[in-house]
Amino acid sequence: MSLFSPIATFELFHLQIPLAKPYKLSRLYGIKATADVIILKVTLEDGTVGYGEADPHTPFTEETPQSIISAIRDYFAPKLIGSFPQTIRAHNELMDALLPLNYMAKGAVDMALYDLCGKCLNIPASQLLGGRIHNQIPLLWPLGNGTAQDDLPLIEEKQAQGFQSFMLKMGNSPIAHEITRLETLYDHFGDDLALVVDANQGWSLKDSLLFTQYANQTPLILLEQPVRKHLTHDLKSVKENASFMVSADESLSGKEEMIDLVRNDCVDLFSLKVSKNGGITKTKCLADIAYAAHKPVLMNSMLEFGITQAASLQLGQTLPHLNTSLGHAYMSVLRMSDDFTDLNTQIDNATITPNDEPGLGIAVDEEKIHRLAFQTIFIENSSHAI
Structure with a gap:
């Protein structure tokens, strides 16, 4: 008797959930107060359920909630039902x-397939990826665009909770202000403060090099995506002038961009996001290329909820080349006013500890999803209803 039965139905849910606190990004992205999420539920004929998630954020992502729904409803689900x-x-x-x-x-479909396979085999999805290497992974905490005076009390609060590394969002203020912000934080906390700066494409090459000239005199660990995503030659110029690591985020979507970035040695580290990069399968491919190129990776996040974060954790715990100088972005659910999973039960003292539950390793509150969803789509036998 087979352990697996065929896929019977797809269900899609569109939710908008406020952040616990609005998040100020670069001048390109503005301020985010709510997060869109598309939840995918895939059910097998024997009743086994797997979940996936997509986390669009226009203009950071070209995909929108409706484009994600259309792709799954009109293209993927009709071909996958019965398989x-x-x-x-x-x-x-x-x-x-x-x-x-x-x-x-x-990526949402891929996550759901890993969840289903793990549940059918009664193993964590990480075992399908080669097995766990990291029993615990430290977390970083992100700080929105602002001033050092905004940062100081929050860093102190989060340090008391166990956080040791922080991501500063920049790209909205003049470079002189950003340099002052960094200088004030190091003056206050000392050189042991583990910082990464993420400009989210907010700077020109001139501004990036000006910031780099100053930051080379500090213990800054990482600068992420200072320039526009298509300007990979500018990204390489920043890397060549920096004494700290430089990483790509928006410049990296799929395998073609990864190969180009590696071939031209544009960055020191790759920022991986399981939703943005196409799910566990595609993100693992990117991670494998980085490993072959002797480049570390940072498991980063969008404004994500528990399903995407769990999928990212299933992959991240298997990777030998996780960056060890900073924490990783498995804290997204802590930034939300609500979540529909129990992922936060795996987080304690600014550390996430993967469990041994099957699939993605989380419980999903389907009643809450139905209550919060303002759009629900059911797909069965190549048909759909709203």
Whole structure:
């Protein structure tokens, strides 16, 4: 008797959930007060359920909630209903053949397939990826655009909770102000403060090099995506002038961008996001390329909820080249006013400890999803209803 039964139905839920505190990003992205999320529920004929999630954020992502819904409802679900979940690679190849790009929509399906396979086999999805290497992973805490005076009390509060590394969002203020912000924080906390700066494409090359000239005199660990994503030659120029690591985020979507960044040695580290990069399968491919190129990775996040964070954790705990000088972004659910999973039960003292539960390792509150959803779509036998 087979351990797997065929896929019977897809369900999609569109939710908008406020952040616990509005998040000020670069001048390109503005202020985020709520987060859109598309939840995917895939059910097998035997009743086994797997979950996926997509986390669009326009203009950070080209995908929107409605484009994700359309891709899954109109293209992927009709072809996947009736198939078996364990052929994950074949399903990814099929989705690629049906639609180019659309990484978030593909990623939600991919996460659900890993969740299903792990549950059918009664093992964590991490075992499907080679097995756990990291029993615990430290977390970082992000700080929105602002001043050092905004940062000081929050850093002190989070340090008391166990956080040792922090991501400063920049890219909105004049470079002189950003330099003052960094200088004030190091003067107050000392050189042991582990910091990464993320400009979210907010700077020109001139501004990036001016910031780098100053930051080279500090213990800054990492600068992420200072310039526009298509200007990879500018990204390389920043790397060549920096004494700290430089990473790509928006410049990296899929395998082609990864290969180009590696071939041209544009960065020191890669920022991986399981939703943005197309799910566990595609993100693991990027991680494998980074490993072959002797480049570390940072498991980063969008404004994510527990399903995406759990999928990212299933992958991250298996990677030998996780950056060890900073924490990783498994704290997204702590920034939300609500969540529909129990992922936060794995977080304590600014550390996440993966459990041994099957699939993605989380419990999902489906009643809460139904209560919060303002759009629900059910897909069965190649048909859909709203």
